[in-house]
Amino acid sequence: MQTIYKVFLVIFIVFLGFNIFAINYNENWMSEENSIYIFSIVASVFGLLCTYILHIWSKLKVKQ
Numbered sequence: 303m304q305t306i307y308k309v310f311l312v313i314f315i316v317f318l319g320f321n322i323f324a325i326n327y328n329e330n331w332m333s334e335e336n337s338i339y340i341f342s343i344v345a346s347v348f349g350l351l352c353t354y355i356l357h358i359w360s361k362l363k364v365k366q
Contacts, residue, residue, distance in 0.1 A: 304360065310353050318346040 321339045329336055 304357075307353055307357050307360075310349065314346045314349040314353065318343060318350070321346065 321342045325336055325339045326333075331340060
């Protein structure tokens with residue numbers, strides 16, 4: 303895995319952990335306070351998926 307992918311992987315995991323920690327579990331999931339964190343969690347998961355896909359594509363490029 304290239305260094306740039308590792309950096310983004312760490313950044314997305316830190317954002318994901320912070321947002322899971324910051325959710326107020328006593329309120330509704332889509333309340334105004336929690337919606338910010340829910341959307342940020344979705345963006346972090348999407349970033350993790352994109353990082354993984356770019357890593358797979360870079361491995362395919364090397365094999366050919």
